[in-house]
Amino acid sequence: MLEVPGSSKSENPSVEGVGPLDALERDIIAYWVQTATLLGYPRSVGEIFGYIFLSEQPVNADDLVEHLGISRSGAGQGLKALLDIGAIRPAHNIADRRDHYQMQSDLGVLVKQFLNVRVFPPLEELRRQRDALKETVAASRNPHLAQRFEKLLRWQGKASPLIAVLKSLTS
Amino acid sequence: MLEVPGSSKSENPSVEGVGPLDALERDIIAYWVQTATLLGYPRSVGEIFGYIFLSEQPVNADDLVEHLGISRSGAGQGLKALLDIGAIRPAHNIADRRDHYQMQSDLGVLVKQFLNVRVFPPLEELRRQRDALKETVAASRNPHLAQRFEKLLRWQGKASPLIAVLKSLTS
DNA sequence: CAGTATTTACAAAAATATTTGTAAGAATTG
DNA sequence: CAATTCTTACAAATATTTTTGTAAATACTG
Numbered sequence: 303m304l305e306v307p308g309s310s311k312s313e314n315p316s317v318e319g320v321g322p323l324d325a326l327e328r329d330i331i332a333y334w335v336q337t338a339t340l341l342g343y344p345r346s347v348g349e350i351f352g353y354i355f356l357s358e359q360p361v362n363a364d365d366l367v368e369h370l371g372i373s374r375s376g377a378g379q380g381l382k383a384l385l386d387i388g389a390i391r392p393a394h395n396i397a398d399r400r401d402h403y404q405m406q407s408d409l410g411v412l413v414k415q416f417l418n419v420r421v422f423p424p425l426e427e428l429r430r431q432r433d434a435l436k437e438t439v440a441a442s443r444n445p446h447l448a449q450r451f452e453k454l455l456r457w458q459g460k461a462s463p464l465i466a467v468l469k470s471l472t473s
Numbered sequence: 474m475l476e477v478p479g480s481s482k483s484e485n486p487s488v489e490g491v492g493p494l495d496a497l498e499r500d501i502i503a504y505w506v507q508t509a510t511l512l513g514y515p516r517s518v519g520e521i522f523g524y525i526f527l528s529e530q531p532v533n534a535d536d537l538v539e540h541l542g543i544s545r546s547g548a549g550q551g552l553k554a555l556l557d558i559g560a561i562r563p564a565h566n567i568a569d570r571r572d573h574y575q576m577q578s579d580l581g582v583l584v585k586q587f588l589n590v591r592v593f594p595p596l597e598e599l600r601r602q603r604d605a606l607k608e609t610v611a612a613s614r615n616p617h618l619a620q621r622f623e624k625l626l627r628w629q630g631k632a633s634p635l636i637a638v639l640k641s642l643t644s
Numbered sequence: 645c646a647g648t649a650t651t652t653a654c655a656a657a658a659a660t661a662t663t664t665g666t667a668a669g670a671a672t673t674g
Numbered sequence: 675c676a677a678t679t680c681t682t683a684c685a686a687a688t689a690t691t692t693t694t695g696t697a698a699a700t701a702c703t704g
Contacts (some may be wrong), residue, residue, distance in 0.1 A: 375683090377667090409631055453477065545695090649702075651699085652700085663689080667683090
């Protein structure tokens with residue numbers, strides 16, 4: 303499923319293309335797959351990022367198809383997902399019409415975009431819903447529910463400093 | 474799929490058991506389902522927590538089967554998952570042999586257990602893998618890979634203050 | 645300690661998410 | 675601006691996760 307990125311056969315002395323370097327590269331990709339999984343991304347996204355992390359040159363979708371054995375559309379979608387969170391960035395001025403990408407070396411950009419795209423929007427959606435429920439609970443004149451929501455809002459209050467820390471990373 | 478928790482028919486004046494209070498309760502459970510999803514838990518876990526959040530009395534697995542329309546084993550597994558992260562706690566001294574649970578009102582306990590059970594272990598596993606890869610990369614004498622790992626470790630350095638903040642919540 | 649009730653473990657079924665293949669849409673080049 | 679290449683969108687196929695049902699294990703009661 304995984305081939306050697308970046309280096310051509312001539313640079314890789316291992317027999318049958320399954321030498322020590324390949325094993326290391328597989329392990330590194332597996333590491334990124336785990337990282338992606340932890341962040342809620344599918345395996346393929348981790349593989350793609352791993353491949354780009356390994357590759358010395360900017361990478362295009364067809365490289366991924368060829369070396370990771372995934373479909374063209376899977377490659378496209380994965381690249382889009384990584385671009386969305388700023389994990390990779392377009393590499394310009396390449397003598398090839400196809401879009402090429404390379405690793406985003408600025409961690410700040412990655413964290414910022416990830417928070418803005420993947421963390422804050424669902425969090426704000428939850429806050430919106432919570433606010434709406436709070437109104438309805440108040441109107442319901444149900445003392446038990448009112449008490450539960452008091453607790454919920456106290457929780458929210460305690461959590462907000464932490465969210466503020468994250469927000470500060472965004473600026 | 475959802476029935477009215479806590480309150481018996483006599484307390485609930487709505488016709489056919491589908492009055493305004495029921496709608497609100499469904500919405501509140503839906504809120505917790507979304508929260509659970511955000512944290513990587515399946516729908517059922519969110520429903521169970523929502524039901525316990527709503528319920529005035531401690532809840533047992535059969536209550537969940539009856540009111541949420543889930544299977545007995547699903548109820549058991551969901552309760553276990555919630556117990557693991559400290560979202561609910563056992564309610565003792567109940568005149569019933571079955572295990573009863575209620576909402577964990579101490580947010581501190583919840584955050585602490587959640588971090589210890591769900592966040593830190595996979596993070597440490599990644600660190601372990603990263604350290605192992607670092608060794609292998611150093612041994613490989615591949616300058617490009619070495620450079621990539623330098624960057625990775627610099628990233629790790631920048632992220633560690635944030636992890637330290639989380640760790641401090643654990644104490 | 646025998647009998648019953650409850651919980652846990654695990655394989656099968658169902659539901660959900662991911663990946664793929666194809667076709668339509670843009671963009672680029674000559 | 676026609677032809678070609680590349681990308682995007684979306685339905686079908688595949689893979690994975692979640693839920694269920696049953697059976698084994700454990701704990702309680704009389």
